[in-house]
Amino acid sequence: MIVALAGGVGGAKLADGLYRALPAHQLTVIVNTADDLDLFGLRICPDLDTVMYTLAGIANPLTGWGIRDDSFAALEMLGRYGRPTWFRLGDRDLATHVARTERLQAGVPLTAVTAELVAALGIRATLLPMSDAPVATRVQTPAGTLDFQDYFVRRHQAETVTGVVFDGIERARPPAAALRALEEAEAIIICPSNPIVSIGPILAVPGLRDAVARHPGPRVAVSPIVAGRALRGPADRMLESLGHEVSAYGVAALYQGLIDGMVIDEADAALARRIEGLGMQVLVAPTVMNDPDDRTALAVRVLAFCQQIRQEAR
Ligand code: GDP
Ligand code: CA
Numbered sequence: 001m002i003v004a005l006a007g008g009v010g011g012a013k014l015a016d017g018l019y020r021a022l023p024a025h026q027l028t029v030i031v032n033t034a035d036d037l038d039l040f041g042l043r044i045c046p047d048l049d050t051v052m053y054t055l056a057g058i059a060n061p062l063t064g065w066g067i068r069d070d071s072f073a074a075l076e077m078l079g080r081y082g083r084p085t086w087f088r089l090g091d092r093d094l095a096t097h098v099a100r101t102e103r104l105q106a107g108v109p110l111t112a113v114t115a116e117l118v119a120a121l122g123i124r125a126t127l128l129p130m131s132d133a134p135v136a137t138r139v140q141t142p143a144g145t146l147d148f149q150d151y152f153v154r155r156h157q158a159e160t161v162t163g164v165v166f167d168g169i170e171r172a173r174p175p176a177a178a179l180r181a182l183e184e185a186e187a188i189i190i191c192p193s194n195p196i197v198s199i200g201p202i203l204a205v206p207g208l209r210d211a212v213a214r215h216p217g218p219r220v221a222v223s224p225i226v227a228g229r230a231l232r233g234p235a236d237r238m239l240e241s242l243g244h245e246v247s248a249y250g251v252a253a254l255y256q257g258l259i260d261g262m263v264i265d266e267a268d269a270a271l272a273r274r275i276e277g278l279g280m281q282v283l284v285a286p287t288v289m290n291d292p293d294d295r296t297a298l299a300v301r302v303l304a305f306c307q308q309i310r311q312e313a314r
Helices: 009-021 046-056 073-080 091-105 110-120 148-154 176-184 199-204 208-214 235-241 248-254 266-276 292-313
Strands: 002-006 027-031 037-039 042-044 126-129 136-141 144-147 163-167 187-190 219-222 261-265 281-285
Touching: 002 009, 002 199, 009 027, 009 046, 009 292, 027 046, 027 176, 042 091, 046 091, 046 110, 046 126, 073 091, 091 110, 110 126, 126 176, 136 148, 144 148, 163 199, 176 208, 187 292, 199 208, 219 292, 248 261, 248 266, 261 266, 261 292, 266 281, 281 292
Parallel strands: 002 027, 002 187, 027 126, 187 219, 219 261, 261 281
Antiparallel strands: 037 042, 136 144, 136 163
8 A cells, every 4th residue: 555645736646646557446645635615605625626536537637626628607607696706616526515515514524425426436546634624724924814725716826925824733633544544554655745735734633744754664755846946836935935945955854754765856856965965865757747647657756766765774
C-alpha cells in the first residue's frame, strides 16, 4: 500500500499517476478537507471532488477541477434567483454535492460517504478525508480574515496572506483508516500540492503529523514550486508573504523531519545540494505534468526513488 497526501489540482495529477502506475487497490489518498464549504445547503468538498473526478477519468482537463463537458444550467437558474454564482458548480458536479449532503444528513460520516461515491465511480483506490469533523481554513489579509473560498475563488487570491488558521482543527481527528494506512504504508508520498493550505491542514490534524514523523520511510515529497514559481494558484505568493523561501528548497524546509526524499524539477537542479543539507535525498526529474503520460512517468520515477531509499536504508 502506498499512501499519498494531496490537495486539489496539483495533488490529483500525481495521485492519478500513482493510481495508473500501481496495481488496483494499492493506493490510499488522504485528502485536504479544510477547503470544504456549505453552499445552497449543500456540503462541497472541492479537493476530495478534484481527486475523485481525476481518478475516475471525468475531470475537466482544461481547469483540473469540475467535470468534463459539464453544463451550468442549475447555477444560471440560481443566479436568476439572486443567489451567488461566483463558486462555479456544474450540473453534474452539483449531483455529487446533493448525494453527499443527503448521506451526511442521514448521519453517515464523510469517510464512508466518500467511499460510497468513489465506489460508484468505479475507482479502485481508497480516498480518505483528512478528518470526518469539519475544518475551515481562514486566511488573514490586510482586507481582514477571509473564508478560504472567498479568498481563493471570489477574490481570485488578490489579497496578501499574512496568516492562516485552520478553524476546528483541534477537534478534528484522522479517520481510523487513515492512521491504519499510514502505519502500514510501504511509502508515503506528499503530492505537489500547496504546502500551506493543502498539505498544511492535513499535517495539522492532531495525530497525523506524528504518524508521518514516526513512519520508518521512505517518505517522499514532490515540489509544487518549479523554478521559483507555482505552476498555478497562490502557493508562491503565500510562501513569500509568510516568510518562507519561494523555491523547492523552501518547500523541503517545511517538510524537514517528515520526509526522507525530495523530488525537484530539472529546472531546480542547482538546489539539490542545499536540499540534501536538510538531511534528505534529492531526485531531480521532470515534474511538470501536462498530460496523463507525464503523470504516470513522474509517478514511476517517484516510486523508484522510494525503492532506492528503502534499499539504501537496509
Ligand atoms: P488546489 O487545492 O486545487 O489549489 O491544488 P493543490 O494544492 O493540490 O495544488 C496546487 C499546487 O500544485 C500549485 O502550487 C502548483 O504549483 C502545483 N502544481 C500544479 N500542477 C503541477 C505539476 O504538473 N507539477 C508540479 N510539480 N506541481 C504542480
Ligand atoms: Ca484546494
